[in-house]
Each structure stands twice: as C-alpha cells, then as structure tokens.
C-alpha cells in the first residue's frame with residue numbers, strides 16, 4: 661500500500677507575523693512516496709534532488725513520522741521516498757514540506773486517526789530538528805492550506821484564515837544557503853514597545869484585510885519593523901529589490917521565512933508577471949544566480 665503526494669512550499673512570517681503567519685503555495689513543492697513495509701521500522705529509502713541525511717533520526721521526515729507513530733503506539737513500518745524540488749535553506753519551507761508531507765501521507769495510509777490540525781505537532785518535530793525551534797508557521801499552512809495563524813504555541817492553537825482569490829506570490833531565491841538556525845541567531849531577543857505596537861497593529865490589519873477582501877490594506881500591512889531590519893542584511897540587495905517590486909506594482913514585499921528568499925504579494929497574474937520580470941532583470945544585471953517562482957496561494 662503506497663501513496664504519492666505533493667508536499668507544498670510555504671511562505672512563513674509574511675512580514676508582520678513572525679513565527680505565527682504563513683501561507684501555502686499552489687505549484688511549488690516536493691513529491692513524496694510513502695509505502696507501508698513489513699519491517700516495523702521507518703526507513704528513508706530514497707532522496708532525489710538534494711544531499712540530505714538518510715538516517716531516520718537525522719531526517720526531518722523520519723522524526724516527524726516517528727512522532728506520529730509513537731503517539732499511536734503503532735509498530736507499522738514505512739518506507740519514505742522524497743524528490744526534493746525545494747532547496748534546503750531557501751526560506752520557503754523545505755523542511756516543513758518534508759515534515760508535513762510525511763505525516764499527511766502516513767495518516768491517510770492509516771485511515772486518518774488524526775485531523776489535519778492534530779498532525780501539526782508531529783510535523784513540528786521535523787522543524788525542531790531542522791532549526792532547533794519547533795515553529796509551526798510553515799508546517800501549519802503546508803497541512804491546512806491557504807493562510808494560517810498560530811494563535812498560541814502553548815497550548816498549540818492554529819487558525820485557518822480566508823485568502824484573497826486574486827493574490828499571486830512571486831518568490832525570488834538568491835542561490836545562497838541560509839540556515840534557519842543562523843538567521844534566527846541574528847534576531848534580537850528584546851523588542852521596544854514602539855515596534856511591538858507597530859507589529860500588532862499591522863498583524864491585526866492584515867487579518868482584517870483577508871476577511872474584508874481588501875487588497876490595499878493587505879499590502880499596507882505587510883510591514884515588519886522587528887525582524888526584517890536585521891535579517892535583510894543577509895540578503896543581497898534586499899532594499900533595491902523591495903523598491904523595484906513596489907514600483908512594479910506589488911502590494912507588499914518582504915523576507916520569505918528566514919530567507920534568503922524574498923516574496924512579493926501581487927494582485928492578479930499580470931501584475932505578478934511584471935514584478936517577476938523586474939526582480940529577474942535586476943539580479944541578472946548584478947550577476948546573482950537565483951530561482952524564481954510565481955504561484956497562487958492554495
């Protein structure tokens with residue numbers, strides 16, 4: 661018995677929602693095949709496209725699968741094959757795709773003992789292994805789709821938010837690897853009350869914009885005064901890219917997850933194409949290698 665799945669990429673933080681907001685990309689992601697075995701053990705049998713650990717305990721999919729099966733006290737074994745299209749350390753939820761994908765598939769193969777919400781803590785174990793911190797802002801949208809908000813971590817409470825149908829996201833990935841662990845280490849642990857006020861004002865407004873279908877307010881809320889000023893230093897020409905994206909008509913622009921990818925939210929395909937070309941031409945001029953994606957949110 662086996663299942664072949666698409667494990668989507670995700671954009672976390674979305675500027676004002678550090679560690680709490682995220683959204684799921686429709687057409688960027690990995691492929692995974694999960695198969696029951698008769699060995700009572702979880703094996704990573706194949707990884708294509710990336711050099712990643714094959715030992716179950718060292719692999720984010722392996723530890724997420726183990727967490728789920730331990731909870732069920734099940735000794736069922738599984739073989740896991742992963743075709744990685746999302747590059748590790750890109751900032752679009754590579755580890756989350758593997759972690760969320762495997763628990764989604766195993767749950768299906770076991771006739772769904774868990775709801776999608778209940779799968780989130782298992783997939784967070786993969787994030788703990790990858791970054792030292794079990795954040796849910798990538799695994800939640802990968803499992804639930806659309807936009808998600810982590811209302812609280814202890815206890816874990818995740819909400820699904822509505823999406824805006826014309827939204828398109830352009831993701832530009834400068835081909836340098838930035839480990840989440842490292843880009844978390846640069847963040848200051850204290851925030852000023854002034855920055856906190858700005859951040860929660862924007863986060864509240866962004867949620868309102870999704871419910872009110874207000875594209876303009878959505879874009880104006882994609883602001884981050886706390887993490888972006890520090891992390892942007894690690895991204896080549898961040899400020900120039902932001903200026904180009906906004907000039908070309910993007911609603912908002914920021915760092916995707918922990919970077920180095922950046923994202924631009926756009927209204928409609930045509931606008932997103934213009935932004936995409938603007939960003940692409942700029943990096944070509946600067947001779948920086950990159951990947952570029954344009955996706956719906958789903």
Ligand code: HSE
Nearest residue numbers: 672679797840917918
């Ligand atoms: N919220 C996490 C961070 C996402 O920004 O560190 C990592 O992809």
